[in-house]
Structures are given as structure tokens and as C-alpha cells.
Amino acid sequence: MRNKCVVGLDIGGTYCRMGLVDRMNRLYHPYICNTMDLNGDKNFVNGLMAFIKSYINLHEKEYEIQAISMGFPSTIDHERKVVLSTPNIEGLDNVSIVDLYEEEFKIPVYINRDVNMLMYHDLEELKIPKGGVTLGFYIGTGFGNAIYINGEILLGKHGVAGELGHIPVIGNKKKCSCGNEGCIEAVAAGRYLEELCKTKFPETNIKDIYVKHGDAPEIIEQIEYLSIPIASEINIFDPHHIILGGGILQMEGFPRKLLEEFVVKHTRKPYPAYGLNFLYTLDEQENGIIGAGIYGHHRLTVANNKCYLATAD
Numbered sequence: 001m002r003n004k005c006v007v008g009l010d011i012g013g014t015y016c017r018m019g020l021v022d023r024m025n026r027l028y029h030p031y032i033c034n035t036m037d038l039n040g041d042k043n044f045v046n047g048l049m050a051f052i053k054s055y056i057n058l059h060e061k062e063y064e065i066q067a068i069s070m071g072f073p074s075t076i077d078h079e080r081k082v083v084l085s086t087p088n089i090e091g092l093d094n095v096s097i098v099d100l101y102e103e104e105f106k107i108p109v110y111i112n113r114d115v116n117m118l119m120y121h122d123l124e125e126l127k128i129p130k131g132g133v134t135l136g137f138y139i140g141t142g143f144g145n146a147i148y149i150n151g152e153i154l155l156g157k158h159g160v161a162g163e164l165g166h167i168p169v170i171g172n173k174k175k176c177s178c179g180n181e182g183c184i185e186a187v188a189a190g191r192y193l194e195e196l197c198k199t200k201f202p203e204t205n206i207k208d209i210y211v212k213h214g215d216a217p218e219i220i221e222q223i224e225y226l227s228i229p230i231a232s233e234i235n236i237f238d239p240h241h242i243i244l245g246g247g248i249l250q251m252e253g254f255p256r257k258l259l260e261e262f263v264v265k266h267t268r269k270p271y272p273a274y275g276l277n278f279l280y281t282l283d284e285q286e287n288g289i290i291g292a293g294i295y296g297h298h299r300l301t302v303a304n305n306k307c308y309l310a311t312a313d
């Protein structure tokens with residue numbers, strides 16, 4: 001019997017990663033390509049479709065492919081059918097990608113925000129129970145956030161809940177990738193760190209910035225900025241678990257203790273400030289693919305249960 005798998009995709013501004021994920025969350029045949037390469041004929045949606053098709057053709061004899069599940073660096077509509085807005089990839093705004101791909105592939109297609117896929121991965125990896133509140137903060141080029149309450153990731157009215165990087169900071173005039181001015185992401189995440197490195201520490205390679213300049217006032221200020229959205233959301237939700245991940249936090253010399261101290265400083269005392277449960281994830285490149293696979297299997301189970309209930313009625 002062929003192993004039942006979901007094709008999981010982690011679509012980023014720079015790389016697209018793809019793999020087969022089975023029900024035990026095991027990954028097979030991971031594959032990576034440059035996102036730009038999928039935009040050959042200036043049509044990203046068609047380029048991605050051809051990329052998935054050739055991958056499925058290669059593996060469908062060996063695996064039973066049950067669904068395609070994709071994480072996008074985008075806002076996604078509430079019904080999880082339309083990619084609404086993608087600042088870093090051309091041709092991925094207002095695309096009904098689920099309908100288009102289901103018509104083509106004849107199997108279920110699921111989509112979600114990339115950061116939600118990371119959280120699905122981490123919830124399994126860290127064995128976080130379904131009850132209570134877990135907040136995920138993923139700091140890379142941008143500031144990603146996902147909110148998990150009583151077994152569900154919060155969607156909100158339009159499906160875009162958790163855009164925490166875009167809370168405004170008084171006095172910050174920097175333009176953000178979302179189009180607004182003054183978002184905290186523009187002074188707290190990776191894009192800002194790169195700028196800081198170029199202007200203040202031009203002789204330093206960015207990967208050494210925390211090792212060489214961890215005690216510089218500019219760096220300490222960046223860490224405090226980073227703590228503001230985290231502390232804000234902790235004050236709102238009083239969470240059971242706090243997941244911290246993303247490339248910036250994995251950098252050598254990143255001052256985790258200082259970040260935690262700033263988070264506690266800006267959180268209400270005595271609670272939720274005391275006894276905060278910080279959990280760090282490993283920023284493995286496959287996490288987004290595996291998370292997409294987990295989400296795909298989850299959606300398939302829900303769909304199958306609905307069929308079963310409908311038949312029982």
C-alpha cells in the first residue's frame with residue numbers, strides 16, 4: 001500500500017520549499033527552488049502550478065497524494081480560499097488559488113498564512129496541549145505572529161488576525177512593507193537590523209552583529225522594540241505558552257535573556273508578567289513544509305468527519 005501523504009509547500013519571498021508529509025509528520029523528498037524562477041512567464045500562479053505538477057508526477061507512483069497544502073507570506077481570506085495580499089511576490093494579490101488549483105489537480109487544496117503553518121509545526125513539536133492560549137512570535141525579515149486559543153488558530157473577521165508587526169509606534173516615521181508608516185516591524189525585525197548593520201556597523205557582517213555589538217545602545221534599543229509587540233499581546237491574552245522563533249532569534253549571540261527581561265518589564269505585574277513560559281523553536285528550513293503537511297492532514301480529517309456525520313444523518 002502506498003503511504004498517504006499531503007504535498008506541503010512553504011512559499012517565501014526568496015525560496016519555495018516543497019515536500020511530502022505523512023500522517024506521522026514525517027517528511028519525504030524535500031525540494032527547494034528560487035521563488036523568482038516560478039515567475040518565468042510573468043505569471044506566478046501558473047509557474048507554481050507547473051512546479052507542483054512536475055513534483056507530483058515524480059512521486060505519485062510511490063505515494064498516495066491526498067491533498068496540497070500551501071503556506072504563503074500573505075494575508076489570506078477567512079474562508080481560506082483566496083490569497084489577498086503578498087507584498088514580496090508579484091502576481092499574488094486577490095488570487096482564488098484554491099478554486100484554480102482544485103480544478104486542475106482534482107484533489108483538495110488548502111492554504112494558510114506561512115506563520116500559521118510554522119505554528120502548526122511547533123504545536124506538535126513542542127507537544128503543546130489543545131486547551132488554553134499559546135502565542136507564537138516569529139521574527140525574521142518581518143515580524144510574524146499567530147494566536148492559538150482552545151485548539152484553534154484565531155482568524156478574525158477577514159481571516160487576517162495576528163498582524164502584530166503592524167502596530168504603530170509614536171514617533172516612528174519609517175515606511176513599512178505593508179504601506180503604512182510607523183509599524184513596529186520597521187524598527188524591530190530583520191529588515192531594520194540589516195539597515196542598522198549597514199549604517200552603524202559597516203565593517204561587521206550581519207551574522208556577527210549580536211556577537212560583536214550586543215552591548216551597543218542601538219542593539220539594546222532594537223531588542224526593546226522587539227519586546228513591545230510581544231509584551232502587548234501577552235498583556236491582552238495572559239498566555240499559557242509563548243513560542244519564540246524565526247531567523248533573528250537563532251542568530252549567534254542573540255540576547256534571549258535581555259529580550260525576556262524587556263518583555264517582563266513591559267508586562268503587567270504581578271500577572272501575566274510572573275512565570276511567563278517562553279519556549280524557543282529551532283528554525284529548521286523544513287518546519288514550514290511539515291507545518292503545511294500537518295494542516296493539510298488536519299483539514300482532511302475534518303472534511304472526512306463531516307462526510308461521516310452527513311451520512312449518519
Ligand SMILES: [Zn+2]
Pocket residue numbers: 165166176177178179180183185
Ligand atoms: Zn506595516
